[in-house]
Amino acid sequence: MGARTEFLFLSEPDCIDAGVLDVARCVDVCEEVFGLLAQGDYLMGGPNHNSHGMGVVFPASSPFPNMPVAGPDRRFVAMPGYLGGRFDVCGNKWYGSNHANTEKGLPRSVLTLMLNDKETGEPLCLMSANLLSSARTGAVPAVAARHLASATARSVAVLGCGPINQACLKAIASQLPNLESVIFYDIFEAAAEKLADWARRTLGVEAIIESDLQTALADAEVVTVAASRVKPLVIQNDWLAPDATVLISGPISGDDAFWLDNRIVLDHVALHEAYVEEAVASPDKQAAYNGVIGGPLYRLIDDGKLPALKDFTDLGTLLQSPAAHGAVDGQRTVFVACGMSVFDLGWGYETYKTALAKGIGTSLALWDAPYAE
Template identity: 40%
Template structure:
């Protein structure tokens, strides 16, 4: 007797995703920690020749003979990010990433994202879901995994540049894993964004009693136990990327950088531990980019790859958070060491959190079931 050829899949709108728990940051941090263990073991695949590529992006020319072709304006992205993740997930998926900074003039988010989750065996769709919150929370959770293992246990002060969506989710992850935090230093570009962030923080994380608005990167970093830059920045000149200088950094600080960043010679020294979310991701970025790669990919881990290529950093000094998560490398070794973690963002993260939310939605009866076909017209 042949199996049924009918294929149904679940559509999850943004309100459905919220009901399924996409904003459950503690659970998201736990899921990302589990995902990192699978990465270190090798039970995953992404795109590209080394199976570690961030994704495939459509590139638009500066001058096109076609008047309707999009221009390569800041934050213009049309990008597919596919991945497979094993373990208890054993699913595949792809995030479609559309981004244009001019969206804000239309009252839309800069990025509009959708994620399709598939059966890894047949390729049949399991779910098609709104992915703005999915992406935002999995991105913020990664620094949280780092802080769980690499921040001081008595960390009290966060220094944040960039009070946007990424700033909110990253701070949420820090607060989910560091129970003693009570102070936040905040640098932003506009008063409205700063005020909105402070209002959100007061409602969402009332244990943070002391918020200090500062106006320089130095003030963000000085005296902070945990530092993160979550601000957008033009790409192309590392000298314009938000800086970190060694003289600013408190002994024992943990720095997690999911956006553009540059460091001085002091931060390049071997006594500053350099941790990556996945070394293969940065190797893929380096291979795919003109050199020096940090010019076009502003994430600090890409700068580490440039340093390795130039002979200024032994590759063996780079560590993977997955190895630390599994206990195969030490977490924080003492209260004074400075640890800098690069956060690049990977589609395996979307697969992990998307799978958890899809299974929750099934259990809770959330979403709309859609039919692909009863019997395929072609086979």
């Protein structure tokens, strides 16, 4: 007779009750995950252990009437991983994305996270993951802001005013105690107005909407980038303040000086090496570069204008050397984050343990005993 297997189900309201929106705690947990990345105590998908995930990309056309075809932001992606340290858990973030969802009153992406026992593979928790993913997406650049930006920074420029940058701004603001003003830039003025109104009410800051990108950047001490791919976001390095900290969580096209003349800090070097490895193996390397945030950087490396990725600094390694923290007077810093499933595992595990401690969620049975003839 086999053993009964139960797991916890956490709806979105359950996750909220379990603290998934606790920004300060999420930033702390993500910093802890960066430490595990630096130690190498993690695994992600693929033979290189650093693949961002396995995606289903739909064809432009199909002879099968029910098969989905390509559309804006339309895909399914599985992002498996293992996270060590006190987490010591396996899991998978699974999401489907379709820009047309918004016409149905749904988020563009619908996400779930499954945590599993590392030994048996049994499910531990299935949870709603839209808020979880948003929280950790914002917390990653916030960890960078904590350690790379000026502690006295008073101004932030927000480039792209959608849900991702809202999460980023919320977390980054938690690390800037002197924040006074936020400048909002978006190709859609209504999006900028909506986020600016939220910032006034929630963060208590002066919120300025700016339609000219150069003007938006001129005096910003911290810049958070999470723009969509609808229109390329193109900036020139000399538009930035001399000691600006630029936190990149979405696509951006800078001039060569943006990448060549500034201090570049990556989220995790091995992740970017995996992106390049997968691009080289793809039918069109340049097209693969176009699909990832680090693409402009990889091209300059290929052209011999920058050193190999292995010679770059990443945030986890930097956190092991406290002397290297902080802003550098007169020098800009650019932090590049591409997203890693281990951050979802870390924040998901923290949410799960809190839910267990507070009796939140619904216990479900996979089986009372595995079926056997």
